[in-house]
Amino acid sequence: MAFAAIHPEAGRIDATLPDLGRGLTWDQVHKTRPRVALRCPECGHGVHAKVSARKLRYFAHDPGRPTDCAWLNESLEHHLLKLELATAIRAADWHAELEVRAPDGTWRADVLASSHDGTQRVAWEAQLSPITNEDIQERTERYWAEGIGVCWVSPGGKAPWIGSVPSIRVQEPHDDQPWTVVDGPAAFHFEHGTWIVIDAPQLTAFIGWVLHEQTIVHRVRSRYRRIWYPTSEGYRRRNLIWTTSRHIDTETRHEAMRQRQEERKRQREKQERRAEQQRQAEAEARRIEEERQREVQRQEQERQRKIREAEMAVRWEEQQRQRAIEAEQARRRREAEERQRQEQARAAEEQRLWQEQREHQMAVQWWAELSHTQIQELQDAVAEPLWKKQATRAEFDTQGASADNAYGIAIYIRRRLHGILRPSPASLHRLPAVVPVFVRNAREAHDLINTGNIEPARVVHFNLPDHEQMSLM
Known part of the structure; x- marks a missing residue:
């Protein structure tokens, strides 16, 4: 046919x-x-x-x-869809020619739409059979090389190339409804910060919008490529959509707003870090001064004690020689015990400092395994089910990993501690009692449980890879 x-x-x-x-x-x-x-x-x-x-x-x-x-x-369904496309093009006051082949044979359009002055051409391709992304991209570039616009049209439920080239998915007439477009056109909602597929416009109207440049192809910014579908209440990734210049401008304004917010957040975090450093410096200065004052007091007490002992020795030298000898021996024993106590205290302090330094180094190594993207990915994995199931937003400690939380990141829900994100295996003894912990995958959970310092039931892990994956852009 x-x-x-x-x-x-x-x-x-x-x-x-x-x-x-x-x-x-x-x-x-x-x-x-x-x-x-x-x-x-x-x-x-x-x-x-x-x-x-x-x-x-x-x-x-x-x-x-x-x-x-x-x-x-070509099937009858293919021919009927081509006929519907040609009818819609002619209704938009454009010329439509079916089954047009390029002079050199590099392309063959199902329906070629041409403006009356011949300066604009758009190929409309009814694509019912399976085709790879590589093949459809190559065929699209052939049209572009000739200065011809193109839109691929799929009447099927599965078309993996939708969104990788200028394309739409259509639904056949049913009940009293004509041909409609169910995937491809979208509008940007500023308050939600996302693209949302518009509600099933008629195919004839959509073709008129495209031919009269009221609707154009837009390459979505990488941050906004998860498009919301109200009918299925889910997201799908799309690189290309059909929309208007006004919605493209709205996306640009939203991105500018988001960048300003991130810059303000970075400045705020920088100021908080500086304030924390200042507080730590002041606390260290107070500690040194208190230690100095204690040492001065101890030396004064020691001096006064020796004076008293000397006076007593003079008074009782003749009558209590033996007592003086015993007192001297007792004094020496006390001094030896004092030295021993001080040595033990110093050894204990050195052990504590060594332990803290060791835990800090191991925590640094523990977090160095992840990139910023992987940390964000883990935080999303914790926050997303809370939001979807409970409409509850998880808040992560902006100070990041801290010793009080076993060098993990505290997670709060409504200002109450919900759990710890990825604590260091070497510092699990610092964890608050019965608080759950969240890690990326089973390997990290195994590392924590193997320490013997945490019950396996408290460890929650996700099926996240050990290495950062490249996302499709």
Whole structure:
């Protein structure tokens, strides 16, 4: 089945046009005697005019047709969709020509729409059969190289290339509804900060918008490529959508606002870090001063004690020599014990400092395994189910990992501690009692549990990879 044929005198004729595009009537080619020698534009084989049971005019191949003719492999559904596209293009006051091949054979358009002055052309491709992203991208670039716009149209439920090239998904007429567009056009909602698919416009209206440049193809910014579908209440990734200049400007304004917010957040975090450093410096200065004052007091007390002992020794030297000897021995024992105590305290302090330094180094190594993207990915994995199931927003400690939280990041829900994000295995003894912890995957959970310092039931992990993955842009 084909809608076009080569007339021996008039040239290319189109069965979908009242005058066949060449000032002819259908009766001049249909059931004429002698029969008009029509040929297929694709393979050159003879064709003849026919009318289907639905009163659809078309050209059928004569017996002995070649098996490799592309038009023979097209289904009735494919032909009906092409006819619908051509009808919509003509309703938009553009010229529509079906089954057009490039002079050099590099492309063949199902329906080629042309403006009246011939300066603008848009190819409309009814794509029903499976095709890879690579093939459809290559065919799209062929059109672009010729200065021809293109829109791929799929009537099926599954079209993985939707959004990778200028494309739409349509729904066949049902009940009293005409052909509608169910995927492709979208509007940007500033308050939600996302693109939302618009509610099923009619195919005829959409084609008119495109041809009159009221709707254009837009490459979505990487941050906004998760498009919301109200009918399915879910997101899908799209690189290209159809929209208006106003919505593109809205996306640009939202991105500028978001960047300003992030800059303010970075400045605020910088100021908080500076304030924290100042507080730590002041606390250290107070500690040093208090230690100095204690040492001065101890030395004064020691001096006064020696004076008293000397006075007592003078008074009792003759009468209590033995007592003085015993007192001296006791003094020496006390001094030895004091030195021992001080050495033990110093050793304990050195052990504590060594332990803290070791835990800090291991925590640094523990967090160095992740990139900023992986940390954000883990935070999203914790926050997303809380939001979806409970409409509850998780808040992560802006100070990041801290020793009080076993060098993990505290997670709060409504200002109450909900759990700890990725504590260091070497510092689990610092964890608050019965608080759950969240890690990326089973390997990290195994690392925590193997320490023996945490119950396995408190460890929640996600199926996140050990290495950062490249996202499709």
